[in-house]
Amino acid sequence: MAAGGALSKHWMFSDAYTQNPYPTFATLRAEQPVTMVETPDGARAWVVTRYEDVREALADPRLSRDIGNLYRALGRQIGKELKPADEITHHLANSDPPRHTRLRKALVFAFTPKRVANMRPSLEKVVDELLDELAGQSQPDLLAGLTEPLPIIAIAQLLGVPASDWRQFKVWSNTMRSTDAADPTGVLAEHTRQLSAYMTDLIAEKERHPTDDLVSAMVHAEGDRLLTPKEILSTAFALMTGGNETTTALVTGCFVGLLTHPEQAGRLKADLDRIPQAVDELIRFAGPMMYTLQRLTLEDVEIAGTMIPAGEIVMLSPASANHDPEAFPDRPDELDIDRPKPVHLTFGHGIHYCIGTHLARAQAEISIRRVFERFPDVRLAVHPSELRYQPALLVRSPAALPVRL
Numbered sequence: 001m002a003a004g005g006a007l008s009k010h011w012m013f014s015d016a017y018t019q020n021p022y023p024t025f026a027t028l029r030a031e032q033p034v035t036m037v038e039t040p041d042g043a044r045a046w047v048v049t050r051y052e053d054v055r056e057a058l059a060d061p062r063l064s065r066d067i068g069n070l071y072r073a074l075g076r077q078i079g080k081e082l083k084p085a086d087e088i089t090h091h092l093a094n095s096d097p098p099r100h101t102r103l104r105k106a107l108v109f110a111f112t113p114k115r116v117a118n119m120r121p122s123l124e125k126v127v128d129e130l131l132d133e134l135a136g137q138s139q140p141d142l143l144a145g146l147t148e149p150l151p152i153i154a155i156a157q158l159l160g161v162p163a164s165d166w167r168q169f170k171v172w173s174n175t176m177r178s179t180d181a182a183d184p185t186g187v188l189a190e191h192t193r194q195l196s197a198y199m200t201d202l203i204a205e206k207e208r209h210p211t212d213d214l215v216s217a218m219v220h221a222e223g224d225r226l227l228t229p230k231e232i233l234s235t236a237f238a239l240m241t242g243g244n245e246t247t248t249a250l251v252t253g254c255f256v257g258l259l260t261h262p263e264q265a266g267r268l269k270a271d272l273d274r275i276p277q278a279v280d281e282l283i284r285f286a287g288p289m290m291y292t293l294q295r296l297t298l299e300d301v302e303i304a305g306t307m308i309p310a311g312e313i314v315m316l317s318p319a320s321a322n323h324d325p326e327a328f329p330d331r332p333d334e335l336d337i338d339r340p341k342p343v344h345l346t347f348g349h350g351i352h353y354c355i356g357t358h359l360a361r362a363q364a365e366i367s368i369r370r371v372f373e374r375f376p377d378v379r380l381a382v383h384p385s386e387l388r389y390q391p392a393l394l395v396r397s398p399a400a401l402p403v404r405l
Contacts, residue, residue, distance in 0.1 A: 012047075015391075047291075058316060063295035065094060106226070139402050151248050175191040176244075215236065279364050281337050292316045297311060319396070322342075378404070
């Protein structure tokens, strides 16, 4: 916030906001529930921060997720023609109905509670192996050692990537997750090309020799589950990037919440069967999604008394909504693992509700249980104020999470 309480037009890119966005969100909810932000290169967006407004907007068909429309609008703002790559164009998160409806129907089977429950033993094995590697370290980084590799391996298993390729898969995924799209080194472009070639070969292999995995299921689907080759490749990319980054930040956020609130962690350690309930509250309190993927207004849309013209980019903030006292009147800025199940918006709402919710929750629940069972004295290795968050537009995560086991 600038002197006198006024917002700079670049407020979203300040370090003070990056390290702790919640005071800014509180001010916006109270004074400017729909406000403008600009990027340093001249792009602009409308930011929505109140719970009810965010929830309604998430389900509003006048707010489009079509990636082609969004890129054209962004290109007009910055005076540069932009075209999304095929790898991100043809999947459900970047589509509107009717394509979105067809894609979701084709994929939802892979993320049902039953299928995720069947994955739990393999996820537990992965967590145990990752913790084995951390056990001998004096000050391990829980992010680098557990919460970052776990989602990558989980998605690799889901897609049918052979275990021998997981290490390279992790390299590619980390590049996608941590490298700016304007990367001048060319590493992002090269790794994208390598991953695209790898996934193209994997799709061809699963066409010849299908196994029990998502790529095989997509390749051999029939009827209304039938996908084009570009849609299969794009879906794999979406899971590789979005699924990994958000789940890493979600599980990391759960640990940050517990390790910075030792009294809450102590109550949970005393009864680990309360972990599923606690995870709901942890995701509300420390959910990683500062904003959902951007929307584009297809017509003039009024939100909280502000008229947003057609053709404008809109950013909806689950993180702000989850701390809105109108929705959570009982101490919304405090962590309370006994809170009745909060109806948070971390996973979205409406037709774009996160398809991987059950898988993300399972990874958080398993990780917390295994860490607390094996290392009941786990604690932060630094003062909470020393945790530094990485500058990022949509997903908030610390750069490292050093602990003592």
